[in-house]
Amino acid sequence: MLQKSKLISICLGLYIVWCIPSATLAEKINIAVASNFAAAIKQLIEKFEKTSTHKIQVSFGSSGKLYAQINHGAPFHIFFSGDQTKPSLLAKNGLAIKSTQFTYALGQLVLWRAGNPSDNKPVNRKTLTSIKFNHLAIASPKFAPYGIAAMQVLKTLNITQKTTKKLVLGENINQTYHFVASGAAQYGLVAMSQMYKINPASYWEVDEDLYQPIKQDVILLQKAKKSKAALAFLKFIQHEDNLKLIEAFGYQSNLDKAPLVD
Amino acid sequence: MPKMISAKFILEHKTNGSNDFKLDVEFDVSSKGIIAIFGSSGCGKTSLLRAIAGLEKNATGRFSLNKKVWQDNGTNLPTYKRSIGYVFQEASLFEHLTAYGNLNYATKRVKNLSRLDDHETYFQQIIDLMQIEDLLPKYPAQLSGGERQRVAIARALLIRPDLLLMDEPLAALDTARKHEIIPFLLRIRNEFDVPIIYVSHSVDEIIKLADHIIMLKDGKITDQGDVATTLSKHQYIGEEQNQTGAVLNATISKHDKMWHLISAEFDGRLLWLSDNQEKIGQKVRVKIMAKDVSLSVGQNHQETSILNHFRAKICAITTDTHPSMKLVKLKIGDSVLFARISAKSTNILNLELGMSVWAHIKSASILS
Amino acid sequence: MIFSDADLNAIWLTLKLATMVTFLLLLIGTPIAWWLSQTRSWLKAPLSAIFALPLILPPTVIGFYLLIAFAPEGPVGHLTSFFGLDSLVFSFWGLVFASCIYSMPFVVQPLQNAFETMGNRPLEVAASLRATPIDQFLSVVLPLCRSGFFTATILGFAHTVGEFGVVLMIGGNIEGETRVVSVQIYDHVEALEYSQAHYLSAAMLLFAFIILLSLYIFQNKKTSFGVRL
Numbered sequence: 001m002l003q004k005s006k007l008i009s010i011c012l013g014l015y016i017v018w019c020i021p022s023a024t025l026a027e028k029i030n031i032a033v034a035s036n037f038a039a040a041i042k043q044l045i046e047k048f049e050k051t052s053t054h055k056i057q058v059s060f061g062s063s064g065k066l067y068a069q070i071n072h073g074a075p076f077h078i079f080f081s082g083d084q085t086k087p088s089l090l091a092k093n094g095l096a097i098k099s100t101q102f103t104y105a106l107g108q109l110v111l112w113r114a115g116n117p118s119d120n121k122p123v124n125r126k127t128l129t130s131i132k133f134n135h136l137a138i139a140s141p142k143f144a145p146y147g148i149a150a151m152q153v154l155k156t157l158n159i160t161q162k163t164t165k166k167l168v169l170g171e172n173i174n175q176t177y178h179f180v181a182s183g184a185a186q187y188g189l190v191a192m193s194q195m196y197k198i199n200p201a202s203y204w205e206v207d208e209d210l211y212q213p214i215k216q217d218v219i220l221l222q223k224a225k226k227s228k229a230a231l232a233f234l235k236f237i238q239h240e241d242n243l244k245l246i247e248a249f250g251y252q253s254n255l256d257k258a259p260l261v262d
Numbered sequence: 263m264p265k266m267i268s269a270k271f272i273l274e275h276k277t278n279g280s281n282d283f284k285l286d287v288e289f290d291v292s293s294k295g296i297i298a299i300f301g302s303s304g305c306g307k308t309s310l311l312r313a314i315a316g317l318e319k320n321a322t323g324r325f326s327l328n329k330k331v332w333q334d335n336g337t338n339l340p341t342y343k344r345s346i347g348y349v350f351q352e353a354s355l356f357e358h359l360t361a362y363g364n365l366n367y368a369t370k371r372v373k374n375l376s377r378l379d380d381h382e383t384y385f386q387q388i389i390d391l392m393q394i395e396d397l398l399p400k401y402p403a404q405l406s407g408g409e410r411q412r413v414a415i416a417r418a419l420l421i422r423p424d425l426l427l428m429d430e431p432l433a434a435l436d437t438a439r440k441h442e443i444i445p446f447l448l449r450i451r452n453e454f455d456v457p458i459i460y461v462s463h464s465v466d467e468i469i470k471l472a473d474h475i476i477m478l479k480d481g482k483i484t485d486q487g488d489v490a491t492t493l494s495k496h497q498y499i500g501e502e503q504n505q506t507g508a509v510l511n512a513t514i515s516k517h518d519k520m521w522h523l524i525s526a527e528f529d530g531r532l533l534w535l536s537d538n539q540e541k542i543g544q545k546v547r548v549k550i551m552a553k554d555v556s557l558s559v560g561q562n563h564q565e566t567s568i569l570n571h572f573r574a575k576i577c578a579i580t581t582d583t584h585p586s587m588k589l590v591k592l593k594i595g596d597s598v599l600f601a602r603i604s605a606k607s608t609n610i611l612n613l614e615l616g617m618s619v620w621a622h623i624k625s626a627s628i629l630s
Numbered sequence: 631m632i633f634s635d636a637d638l639n640a641i642w643l644t645l646k647l648a649t650m651v652t653f654l655l656l657l658i659g660t661p662i663a664w665w666l667s668q669t670r671s672w673l674k675a676p677l678s679a680i681f682a683l684p685l686i687l688p689p690t691v692i693g694f695y696l697l698i699a700f701a702p703e704g705p706v707g708h709l710t711s712f713f714g715l716d717s718l719v720f721s722f723w724g725l726v727f728a729s730c731i732y733s734m735p736f737v738v739q740p741l742q743n744a745f746e747t748m749g750n751r752p753l754e755v756a757a758s759l760r761a762t763p764i765d766q767f768l769s770v771v772l773p774l775c776r777s778g779f780f781t782a783t784i785l786g787f788a789h790t791v792g793e794f795g796v797v798l799m800i801g802g803n804i805e806g807e808t809r810v811v812s813v814q815i816y817d818h819v820e821a822l823e824y825s826q827a828h829y830l831s832a833a834m835l836l837f838a839f840i841i842l843l844s845l846y847i848f849q850n851k852k853t854s855f856g857v858r859l
Contacts, residue, residue, distance in 0.1 A: 062820060342756075368759045
């Protein structure tokens with residue numbers, strides 16, 4: 001009997017010791033991130049967790065899917081969307097806090113051909129306009145931000161008609177990337193952020209005047225209003241060094257910051 | 263050269279390890295009447311029948327019917343090219359067809375082989391023979407076991423086979439149904455010129471039906487020949503327990519009008535039986551069950567109610583199905599008889615091999 | 631009309647795909663199921679396992695490998711270009727091919743079950759009545775195993791209609807070519823067109839229910855039902 005009560009008191013003691021700091025200092029938050037930002041966010045989280053006691057768990061997906069999940073009560077604290085519309089919609093529906101919305105990155109489109117770049121002609125604007133390919137992979141222009149931008153490129157170049165039958169649509173930019181990487185489609189209009197390990201000779205950075213900037217916004221969700229960790233992470237993202245890091249992943253950073261209040 | 267069935271088969275069944283089975287048989291028989299293949303279950307009789315039909319893919323050897331080779335070195339006709347009719351143990355009618363549909367299945371295919379103008383009459387002859395007119399519109403599920411088997415037999419006949427194979431066609435039927443079918447089988451033997459190979463483990467059926475018998479044990483032929491001659495040499499096990507007995511070939515020799523008896527003569531001895539209007543000189547098969555034979559060693563054998571006594575010699579004593587009982591094999595002249603007596607009596611009477619005893623036959627029956 | 635032209639296109643395409651696949655699978659699956667039901671070869675177990683793989687594998691695995699195989703540099707891609715055929719990737723026929731693979735067990739298993747339940751006896755009887763092997767199949771196997779064929783047809787069709795993952799991965803979401811109903815619903819959801827998604831989803835739900843209902847009604851009528859899952 002004595003031993004049992006001793007054991008219980010020890011356990012209780014350990015529990016209290018373990019609980020106090022986690023309640024007051026460290027917090028665990030979940031964030032939803034558009035899949036094109038996957039590589040960058042991983043590094044950002046790693047860096048953040050080195051200087052903070054907070055822990056961040058990340059879920060990737062297409063912005064549309066994540067949006068639907070949040071709409072139906074998914075327990076996320078922050079939403080890194082691939083566009084501006086969905087964070088705005090969430091704010092309008094009262095599920096997110098409008099004042100916390102800001103553009104964390106500007107996506108850039110590249111025309112990419114998989115395979116060995118040396119034994120092929122260079123990839124450039126002409127590659128696109130000459131249309132000497134069977135399949136051009138783009139993200140779905142119906143909902144994926146990079147897909148919408150890709151269609152704008154085709155329209156500006158006046159080749160929408162000629163390419164209609166050659167387009168294959170990925171459900172998101174990652175699947176579009178995979179269509180090209182597997183060799184199934186020769187070319188793809190994919191995200192610059194996906195090119196960080198790719199030989200620059202095999203892709204062409206699509207001229208910015210050919211499409212509207214792909215503004216990717218982040219927003220703090222209503223549920224996380226009081227989360228110190230979430231706010232800390234948003235502030236962390238806005239830091240100059242970290243915006244540079246985002247740039248290194250193939251985005252342009254935007255300095256149109258939201259005034260974050262503690 | 264008479265018409266012959268000539269067969270030799272080797273067939274091995276690999277049944278996981280322990281009891282591998284090997285069929286190794288060779289026989290030549292005249293291709294007429296009913297040839298019975300007899301043996302207990304697992305002796306390979308069904309395998310032999312299937313090999314003849316070409317249903318055992320691994321059976322090697324040769325088979326010819328009236329000089330037509332079905333199987334030999336380099337030849338192995340598939341079943342559908344062998345001119346057989348096959349009646350399976352359980353009624354194997356096609357469930358999706360009516361009885362008529364089942365019969366028609368056969369006639370359609372035999373018609374394809376040759377245009378037969380006597381088809382209508384042949385068809386009707388078989389319907390009448392098997393008495394299945396009323397069953398024709400019914401589905402197999404609506405028929406009794408006996409009815410199904412009659413339709414199956416009719417179907418096998420309708421294909422106009424050169425050889426009819428029957429695999430225990432009565433085994434799945436109760437005694438009453440068996441008696442219902444047997445006359446049909448006899449009429450087939452008498453009215454159609456088609457040899458029948460008939461597999462059975464029932465001595466009763468074989469005695470009633472068969473002309474020739476091939477006895478199988480553990481995949482090998484132990485004996486063959488005329489049914490009564492062959493059966494009388496061996497002890498046999500009847501369908502029911504305690505039905506061990508023997509069969510004697512005998513000839514009716516005398517009538518005893520006063521006591522309504524007849525005598526059946528075998529090996530120069532007379533066996534008195536109830537008179538059932540048998541004719542003098544008629545050849546009969548007499549079945550004597552082992553349980554109906556008792557033994558004595560004294561001299562006063564006449565002082566009993568039993569009518570038939572014969573001097574016999576003990577040639578074997580074996581334990582019967584129950585440890586309390588012994589089966590004694592006796593020789594009366596050249597004929598064999600069995601007596602089923604208690605083990606205790608064997609001891610009291612000091613029965614030994616080679617001993618001479620009196621065999622008292624309580625009852626015997628004429629089979630054909 | 632609650633369905634847009636694109637929706638109707640997707641429905642039509644789905645029905646076309648499922649019909650084609652079911653037809654092909656009955657053609658290919660019957661001999662396979664037959665062989666599996668008859669053989670005693672040691673190959674039976676490994677081949678059964680291979681044909682049953684799509685039951686277990688996530689569609690993404692099949693889709694991933696098929697995409698690589700279909701690519702111009704992949705094995706199937708080489709084969710199609712060798713015979714001067716169009717590449718299978720992002721094409722209707724690519725979907726047909728892929729669907730045949732992932733719907734295979736839903737056709738083979740009920741058939742194999744039906745064949746095994748039927749056993750060899752009816753065939754032996756037919757052979758003893760001079761029926762050639764083809765004759766045996768048509769006059770005995772088909773009618774006796776009709777419930778197996780019915781189940782195989784229904785399940786093969788239904789599963790092809792219901793597949794999503796593989797189609798999404800190798801189809802490329804092209805209207806009139808590879809955008810089937812399941813992908814169209816996904817598109818609607820992604821584009822936040824929830825009411826459109828509702829209509830199509832409800833239609834699919836109804837379809838699935840009717841299919842299963844007819845299967846179970848038939849199953850109650852027939853004692854032997856062929857699915858072994």
